[in-house]
Amino acid sequence: MTPFDRSSYGHWTTMPTRWSDNDQFGHVNNAVHYSVMDTTINNWLKAHGFDVAAGGDTINLIPETGCRYLAEISYPDVFEIGLRSLAVGRTSVRWECALLRASDGEAVAIATSAHVFVDRQTRRPVPVPAGLRPALEALITGG
Template identity: 50%
Template sequence: MRDYRHWQRIPTRWADNDVYGHVNNVVHYAFMDTVINTWLISEAGLDIHGGAAIGLCVESHCNYRAPISFPDAVDGGLRVGRLGRSSVRYEVGFFPVDRDDVVAEGHFVHVFVDRLTREPVEIPAGLRAAMEGLVVR
């Protein structure tokens, strides 16, 4: 858990449970997206409405270790596993509240592109500086 640099608590919702009585696998991807984008907007200063560069998800993956169910909440830990010129690999782990056993872990890769042309661009300096604070070596 100490390798994660940013934390966000995420409550589950009644609708997150599937017929088998646990949070459906696809919901974990929404949790990852929430942790990453909340951090980008609130901590890294990403302007989602007018910024020249935007991050597009080009790869995502999740490993499921243990089930969770509504009304459980999870703590989502965020770190950066790789920071390139125009791409970043965010790594996210989900842990039951007040416990250190992972229930799911995954990654998202964003490629930053020009908002209008969709051509890859360098990660803007302000975002890069914030991301460097999440890099795990």
């Protein structure tokens, strides 16, 4: 196995699996991978000053997601999650998360999503918040 290139992701965090994450096949159900990605991204956004729960005029909607499953993970392992921006547009950002098994560093999934920033009331696209843009752009790494 070729070691995973962690340097391609500018932000790393961990998230433990839970007993309830395992399905009848004995591994973490695929829907959990999406939850891990969504939680990682939203925690990063909140840490960088964009918190939709704070009630601002701008929110972010997800028009697209995808996940390529590479290996299994099961409770009681821990996800290691690498996050990067693939592209930052005028009103959107494309994300990629690498999900690894902490027990051995094996990549278990590569998940992607897009966020479009919109007006909370009209749901029409608005520019990426100016204060957030530099942090999003700094998260773009090679890959």
